[in-house]
Amino acid sequence: MPLEITAEDVLKKLNFCEHCGFCRSICPIVEVENYDESVSPRGRKTLFLALMKGELQPTIKLSEKFYKCSTCCSCAYKCPQGINIGEVSLLARQKLFELGMVPDTIKRFSNAILEYKNVYTADNASRNDWIMYTDADVKIKDSADLVYFVGCVTSFSGMVQTIAQAVTGILNYLNEDWTVLKDEWCCGHPLVLAGALKEAKSLAEHNIKEISSVGSKKVVTGCPGCYLALKYEYPKLLGRKLNFEVLHFTEFLNNCLEKERLKIPRLDVTVTYHEPCELSRICGIVKEPKNVLSSIANVVYPENNGSYFCCCGGGGLLKVTYPSTAERISKKRFEVLASTNAKVITTACPTCVQTLLQVASSQQNGRRVVDVSQLIAEQIGLM
Numbered sequence: 001m002p003l004e005i006t007a008e009d010v011l012k013k014l015n016f017c018e019h020c021g022f023c024r025s026i027c028p029i030v031e032v033e034n035y036d037e038s039v040s041p042r043g044r045k046t047l048f049l050a051l052m053k054g055e056l057q058p059t060i061k062l063s064e065k066f067y068k069c070s071t072c073c074s075c076a077y078k079c080p081q082g083i084n085i086g087e088v089s090l091l092a093r094q095k096l097f098e099l100g101m102v103p104d105t106i107k108r109f110s111n112a113i114l115e116y117k118n119v120y121t122a123d124n125a126s127r128n129d130w131i132m133y134t135d136a137d138v139k140i141k142d143s144a145d146l147v148y149f150v151g152c153v154t155s156f157s158g159m160v161q162t163i164a165q166a167v168t169g170i171l172n173y174l175n176e177d178w179t180v181l182k183d184e185w186c187c188g189h190p191l192v193l194a195g196a197l198k199e200a201k202s203l204a205e206h207n208i209k210e211i212s213s214v215g216s217k218k219v220v221t222g223c224p225g226c227y228l229a230l231k232y233e234y235p236k237l238l239g240r241k242l243n244f245e246v247l248h249f250t251e252f253l254n255n256c257l258e259k260e261r262l263k264i265p266r267l268d269v270t271v272t273y274h275e276p277c278e279l280s281r282i283c284g285i286v287k288e289p290k291n292v293l294s295s296i297a298n299v300v301y302p303e304n305n306g307s308y309f310c311c312c313g314g315g316g317l318l319k320v321t322y323p324s325t326a327e328r329i330s331k332k333r334f335e336v337l338a339s340t341n342a343k344v345i346t347t348a349c350p351t352c353v354q355t356l357l358q359v360a361s362s363q364q365n366g367r368r369v370v371d372v373s374q375l376i377a378e379q380i381g382l383m
């Protein structure tokens, strides 16, 4: 986990770099940036070492090299020494953010999250407005056994608000005692990605206070970024254990299937699955979404499945800092997923759904891009 490492740990590891370049072969940035060594994982490693040794001065131009990384962490799986350049990028961002040496887009983005408490510069009082557009019965309670932490993207992006409809419909179907928070704020993970750790802390404190106020011991979220924040980043940022369990919604669904709380009719079409980097490679939630999918459909996986799957381009704030780089990655990823000939492309992340949908319109050919939760809700007749 990125926040569990220190600059010293990383520097020690980097000493074992053999300069072999295996990491270049898997990094999604390399090909779409014309094999520019300075934004390849190996190049970032060289720049980071020079920065830490004082051989390079911290500048905004230098910081751009570390923000042009989707923090997908696939390089760590190719490296014979297990070096994770995603962690290197995050450490460099933290150092450069503290010095104010970051791109303007990052400064504006971070300030806006702190001001608006969401990533969309929307009035945060309208965060729960998605409830008006769902058929599910959503009650905001003073106390509940379970909190559904919706996340900024699902709450505000019309493209993926159907995920909230699916999750809440399924929670009602299972007779869970659940609620959404009265005043959810951005989880803070985007600030961690920006390098703004101190700033992320204030958001973490607020959300924990909100969760504690309803007395819930379990939090579920459909967003891998929120999951990573709540489960792994909050305890590190705040230096204390939290008194609630955090589950990604696919873990929750898989538990329900294993306990036979859910019986879902099988689908008559072939689906494929795009693994979200933060859920799969970073948090290790790999088998749960796949179990859920294989219990209801024939699943074909794209090439480079497993640890070597490619990022959709939506991670690491790449869409904020370098949208055209992100789009080139997304198009390539969509082509790979489409080449499976599956009629339905599934994933388990609102940002991945949104990112793939943004490039899908011209290449869709009747294919759908949906979250696993939507597919399940549809199959049990909730949507």
Ligand code: SF4
Binding pocket: 016, 017, 018, 019, 020, 021, 022, 023, 024, 041, 042, 045, 078, 079, 080, 081, 082, 083
């Ligand atoms: S794969 Fe690992 S050892 Fe090889 S260049 Fe990349 S970081 Fe260094």
Ligand code: SF4
Binding pocket: 026, 027, 028, 029, 040, 041, 044, 068, 069, 070, 071, 072, 073, 074, 075, 076, 084, 085, 086, 087, 089
């Ligand atoms: S984390 Fe991903 S984008 Fe960043 S250097 Fe490694 S492979 Fe490339």
